[in-house]
Amino acid sequence: MAGEILAKYLAEAKGNSQEFTDIVFGRVIELTPLKIQIDNRFEVGAEFLILSAMVQELKVKIKIPDTIAKQKKVFNVALKEKKPDITKDVEELMVVSELMNNEKEIEIEIFKPLAVSDEVRMLRSQNGQLYYVLDRR
Numbered sequence: 001m002a003g004e005i006l007a008k009y010l011a012e013a014k015g016n017s018q019e020f021t022d023i024v025f026g027r028v029i030e031l032t033p034l035k036i037q038i039d040n041r042f043e044v045g046a047e048f049l050i051l052s053a054m055v056q057e058l059k060v061k062i063k064i065p066d067t068i069a070k071q072k073k074v075f076n077v078a079l080k081e082k083k084p085d086i087t088k089d090v091e092e093l094m095v096v097s098e099l100m101n102n103e104k105e106i107e108i109e110i111f112k113p114l115a116v117s118d119e120v121r122m123l124r125s126q127n128g129q130l131y132y133v134l135d136r137r
Contacts, residue, residue, distance in 0.1 A: 021125040028118045054135045057113035
């Protein structure tokens with residue numbers, strides 16, 4: 001239903017097909033300055049390109065607490081070496097875990113930056129004067 005309404009609206013719209021936005025495919029041929037070749041016909045320079053977040057480098061740092069594994073190990077050692085005294089062992093465990101409370105920080109790459117020969121999907125708008133790079137194919 002909605003698709004039919006949209007198709008009818010587009011058919012009745014004034015203007016030619018060059019004024020509408022459409023999807024085009026290209027290939028990165030140069031990084032600095034950024035150039036993308038479209039359909040082996042022409043090249044588009046950085047001044048006509050807008051990059052989405054999915055084609056720009058995005059890395060996040062995450063802190064991971066290192067206490068869980070160490071707490072379990074210390075408690076198991078305490079139980080193996082002697083008869084368990086729950087109160088004392090829990091107190092020792094709490095002291096040791098406070099000393100071992102190191103956080104490891106890792107970096108995860110969410111999106112890679114564009115590379116030469118990447119094939120990309122783009123929206124062409126403003127009569128071919130602006131290209132929005134959506135993602136890689």
